[in-house]
Amino acid sequence: MQVEKYLNDIAEREGTVHLTLIDPASQTPEQAAEIAFAAAQGGTDAIMVGGSTGAGGVLLDQTLLQIKERTDKPTILFPGNASGVSRHADAIFFMSLLNSRDISFITTNQAMGAPLVYKSGIEPISMAYIIVEPGGTVGWVGDAKLIPKHKPEIAVAYALAGKFLGMHYTYLEAGSGADEPIRPEMIAAVKHVLGDNKLIVGGGIRDAAIAKRCALAGADMIVTGTVVEKSSNVTAKIEELVSAIKN
Numbered sequence: 001m002q003v004e005k006y007l008n009d010i011a012e013r014e015g016t017v018h019l020t021l022i023d024p025a026s027q028t029p030e031q032a033a034e035i036a037f038a039a040a041q042g043g044t045d046a047i048m049v050g051g052s053t054g055a056g057g058v059l060l061d062q063t064l065l066q067i068k069e070r071t072d073k074p075t076i077l078f079p080g081n082a083s084g085v086s087r088h089a090d091a092i093f094f095m096s097l098l099n100s101r102d103i104s105f106i107t108t109n110q111a112m113g114a115p116l117v118y119k120s121g122i123e124p125i126s127m128a129y130i131i132v133e134p135g136g137t138v139g140w141v142g143d144a145k146l147i148p149k150h151k152p153e154i155a156v157a158y159a160l161a162g163k164f165l166g167m168h169y170t171y172l173e174a175g176s177g178a179d180e181p182i183r184p185e186m187i188a189a190v191k192h193v194l195g196d197n198k199l200i201v202g203g204g205i206r207d208a209a210i211a212k213r214c215a216l217a218g219a220d221m222i223v224t225g226t227v228v229e230k231s232s233n234v235t236a237k238i239e240e241l242v243s244a245i246k247n
């Protein structure tokens with residue numbers, strides 16, 4: 001419960017958590033560690049590590065080890081499949097893609113990944129993963145029946161199902177690099193039914209104004225990946241985002 005409690009405490013105390021997503025496939029482990037270090041300087045709360053394509057094996061292990069050399073912030077796996085599990089992380093978003101048409105993203109990858117999570121003692125954080133239009137690469141890879149962006153009631157139905165199944169976190173995903181992030185109306189409607197369960201929002205969040213809008217609508221945690229990867233001054237970018245979402 002350590003990482004989950006750490007995140008929940010920050011959400012409670014500071015209003016909103018900021019998570020930096022690093023894709024091990026996008027740079028060398030050393031560069032990933034440099035980004036994580038700079039993000040920590042900027043005030044991010046934890047580092048998520050994962051990608052929808054080719055994010056496992058030695059590259060994943062090395063990326064985590066290098067990140068841990070440079071920062072004490074918790075590392076949380078964000079796996080695209082069972083190969084996205086590494087014993088070098090602190091925790092894993094143990095997620096089921098609730099609106100997938102493919103059973104492998106609902107339970108099979110979870111079953112294949114679970115024994116390593118068990119043996120290595122990394123902390124599983126149960127999460128309902130829900131993909132909304134446009135959905136991006138993740139939507140395609142995960143064979144998601146994308147939730148129309150103007151239909152908050154469908155997102156609410158899936159979020160409730162995840163909550164009733166016992167999942168602690170709900171992740172509303174618009175897809176990495178989405179040109180439109182999750183709409184405030186959908187965030188508010190989902191948070192309303194989740195109550196104390198934590199809501200994570202990501203995909204297409206690229207500046208302070210958008211991040212703030214998501215946080216005000218009810219997101220407990222904001223994920224940014226692309227904007228950090230592309231930034232020439234990671235610390236400044238994270239500072240901008242963090243100051244917009246914290247009390």
Ligand SMILES: CC(C)=CCC/C(C)=C/CC/C(C)=C/CC/C(C)=C/COP(=O)(O)OP(=O)(O)O
Pocket residue numbers: 021023050051052053078079080081082085093094095096097105106109110112113114129136137138141142176225226
């Ligand atoms: C719990 C375990 C072991 C597995 C879960 C497997 C599931 C449910 C996967 C969901 C579908 C999927 C492909 C998710 C990928 C999540 C992810 C890491 C997205 C973000 O990666 P980016 O690197 O930002 O995006 P691109 O890879 O598209 O660039």
Ligand SMILES: O=P(O)(O)OC[C@@H](O)CO
Pocket residue numbers: 021138173174175176177178201202203204205223224225226227
């Ligand atoms: O890369 P961005 O657009 O920040 O998206 C982050 C995350 O929601 C992707 O899974």
Ligand SMILES: [Mg+2]
Pocket residue numbers: 023026051052176
């Ligand atoms: Mg990527």
